[in-house]
Amino acid sequence: MCTPLLAFGVIVATSTRSQQEHAAREGALQGESRADGRYRLEHMFAPFLCAVGLAHRPLITLRQRHTHRCLVFDPADGASWSKSPPIGDAVVTRSKEVVLGIQTADCAPIFIFDSRTRARAAIHAGWRGTLGRIVERALAAMVAHFGTRAEDCYAAIGPTIGPCCYEVGPDVLEPFRREFPYAEAVIVAPTASGRARLDLVEANIRQLLACGLSRARIFASGLCTACHPRLFFSYRREVMTPGRTGRMLSVIGEPSS
Numbered sequence: 150m151c152t153p154l155l156a157f158g159v160i161v162a163t164s165t166r167s168q169q170e171h172a173a174r175e176g177a178l179q180g181e182s183r184a185d186g187r188y189r190l191e192h193m194f195a196p197f198l199c200a201v202g203l204a205h206r207p208l209i210t211l212r213q214r215h216t217h218r219c220l221v222f223d224p225a226d227g228a229s230w231s232k233s234p235p236i237g238d239a240v241v242t243r244s245k246e247v248v249l250g251i252q253t254a255d256c257a258p259i260f261i262f263d264s265r266t267r268a269r270a271a272i273h274a275g276w277r278g279t280l281g282r283i284v285e286r287a288l289a290a291m292v293a294h295f296g297t298r299a300e301d302c303y304a305a306i307g308p309t310i311g312p313c314c315y316e317v318g319p320d321v322l323e324p325f326r327r328e329f330p331y332a333e334a335v336i337v338a339p340t341a342s343g344r345a346r347l348d349l350v351e352a353n354i355r356q357l358l359a360c361g362l363s364r365a366r367i368f369a370s371g372l373c374t375a376c377h378p379r380l381f382f383s384y385r386r387e388v389m390t391p392g393r394t395g396r397m398l399s400v401i402g403e404p405s406s
């Protein structure tokens with residue numbers, strides 16, 4: 150949980166795999182239908198949403214596809230989004246009636262909160278989204294739709310695969326070097342064979358800073374998903390056992406009073 154944001158009455162939190170595995174076991178015991186993905190999602194994360202005090206608000210998620218597409222959620226969209234979540238990897242809203250959720254297992258779950266207008270963004274940023282500047286796009290959407298000013302914003306970045314574990318090849322590194330003048334600051338330990346480790350969190354912090362956020366208002370969990378197998382799922386770590394990788398849910402919302 151991001152404790153500095155609690156002062157604003159805003160919960161930003163990430164589930165752990167034990168909360169989820171418990172719910173999955175309970176679901177299996179109750180013969181829950183695997184065909185109904187939507188029900189399974191809400192059921193799977195019910196213990197987590199209860200634990201963080203967000204169980205009583207609708208959970209809004211996206212069909213994440215590693216795009217840089219940012220959507221604007223209006224409360225009037227609630228029913229249709231619940232039935233069929235739209236394709237996109239970021240969502241902004243000013244509604245405090247809903248919980249915005251991002252699912253990850255290595256990619257960065259990123260949240261922006263505007264303390265003046267109470268607008269907020271939930272963002273899924275893997276290397277493709279980061280390369281596509283999805284964080285900058287989400288903040289631009291907040292500015293355009295809600296009159297957000299960067300100086301009023303806070304950001305929280307949940308557990309993400311770290312530069313300790315995230316090795317990538319030239320197919321990722323070269324476009325980063327072309328896109329970002331500061332690329333070498335987020336590329337760690339390059340080798341002669343053209344591979345290196347990428348610091349996804351720092352890359353997204355750079356984008357938040359470029360938008361005008363203060364570094365003192367950006368809170369990163371500092372937890373690497375691949376380094377903590379008991380706490381988190383990691384796509385990279387578990388890719389050798391297909392079908393085993395789950396996803397954590399990270400959320401932003403306000404408890405109902």
Ligand SMILES: [Zn+2]
Pocket residue numbers: 310311312313314373374375376
């Ligand atoms: Zn690691």
